[in-house]
Amino acid sequence: MAKKLMKGCEAIGEAAIQCGCRLFFGYPITPQNEIPEYMSARMPQVGGVFVQAESEVAASNMLYGAAGAGRRCFTSSSSPGISLMQEGISYLAGAELPVVIVNIMRAGPGLGGILPSQSDYLQATKGGGHGDYRVLVLAPSTVQEAADLTMEAFDLADKYRNPVMILGDGLIGQMMEPVEFKRRIEPEDLPEKPWATTGAVGRGPNIVNSLYLRAEDLEQHNLALGAKYRAMEAEVRHETYRTDDDPDVLIVAYGTVARIARTSIDNLREKGLKVGLFRPVTLFPYPAAALAAAAARAKHVLVAELSMGQMVEDVRAVVAGRVPVDFFGRCGGMVMTAEELAEQAEKLLAVPA
């Protein structure tokens, strides 16, 4: 397929269709309205279903029904809407249903603002709703990667029978870049889901459920979920930039901020400063081992986020005091410039380690 110039939001929507998803349930919220709008036009063209739900609560529970009936399905929203979806996400995780949820983050708390942010990192990676659970979290930093990761998200959801979240921000969603859809799967070519509620023909009833009234049973269920989350560590993924010479400052950033960091690094390198980037692509599971190894070869770690400091908690846990970890963030919808970030890195180098 030839490359096409597309907005990030549209690329996500098209990627879902290309990998056999025919159901979208969502509720409008800025800055991701392009996704439901795109789906409302595209789904009927491919015999799919678009439902504008009455709320994000309803949307997340519609996903539960459709995924429970064995269908690929997805939703998209932005921060306040994702908060409302947490009920559904907890039940989806409990009942082990594969769905894809896109969060194009905006600044909070509360109604906050509509501008880009990364302030839902903790909500996304630590569970988000009630109960002990995790969702796989993938953080694209280009439009092409948004499309690729969306396709992979559906496969990972099916593989682990678990919700998968695409965590992006308004910049990724609105940005236009050339994108190529690398494969196309028809819904009828997807593998059967023998556990799904498709009618009890030739078998006893299938039950989709997250209720375990006996503590012994629920503990076993939690243990099995925990084992599954550990198994997901096979999926960890990261990318590095200009780290071959063991840079003195290792910037850790994901999504849009990682793009900004590349520019900062190029500028600092021109000045002869050794700065590199570590970009987690999977935020849960976190690429802890790779980060620990990369950080151990640096003099400073600088975590940059569009938040008051959320991922930095994970980085600090991974680095475990072996190297100083500094944080630089902008928030409220303010986006750091490459110069600002470079300045922060340069400052660290001025201080004798």
Add this chain to the structure above:
Amino acid sequence: MPTPLIDVDRCKGCELCVFACPERVLEMSPNINAKGYFFPDVARVEDCTGCRYCLLVCPDTAVQVENKGKTTVRTDGLTETPTTYCPGCTHGVIHRLVGEVIAEMGVRQQTVGVAPVGCSVLAYDFFNCDMQQASHGRAMAVATGIKRGRPDLVVFTYQGDGDLASIGMAETVHAANRGEKITVIFVNNAIYGMTGGQMAPTTLPGQIATTCPTGRDVALAGYPIRVVEMLATLRTPAYLARVSVHEPKAIMNAKKAIRKAFKFQIDKTCFSLIEVVSTCPTGWGQQPHEACEWLEEHMLPYFPLGDVKAPEAAH
């Protein structure tokens, strides 16, 4: 000679069959079954006319009737699992009606039910078809997802008044308004059974509940919501009816309405919702047969029975 047959071990000793029998054929035994319940004895079999009223009112499918060499059989729309409902709770009767309808219509193997949060949270153990368990109030959103994903399936929800008319009211109104081709069984027992008898959106004015200990004060809590009448104001075509399960004839009518509701779904006609006025002997603090009388005397005047909207009446 017609004969009621009691499955002693399924019996929960509610006495509803004893009160329902017009000929007083049944009498409670002085003995108890394995679960510790007294059960009915067939005391005057010679008086039995084969009316099946005992079978109709039994919430635990513990009664069959033999007549002219034929014996009624328990529907395979339900699993063998005994329900977890309190003795005499009419949830059991409603389960039987729904189970019978999906079995008799031949759609059991293409049906997916959605269990709510409430006393019927374990409904997935009792209906003999594929089931999904939904979060509190979201059964119709879940059913929407199932039906949109698999339009070939027959999808029903089974929900209490707290689930459907309080926490799930938005999902209710919008599923009805979108005209989702699903069937909703709405059990209105005027109380929150599962959590211990708190006030429901359908608790009657002055009715005592654990969160309105002096009776529902309509100045503070508003009036009980008449769900089917409210939904009937929507322009989208729907089949909406209110039935009751407090006595044999009402139960027979309830089954007819439930069958009609499934038929409208199967024919892809419209959204269908049957409000079933039901008892909660435990939450109301009454004997099962008293609860049936209380229902007739107090609930039916406020919640009148009958078809409230038929699809052809769309305006």
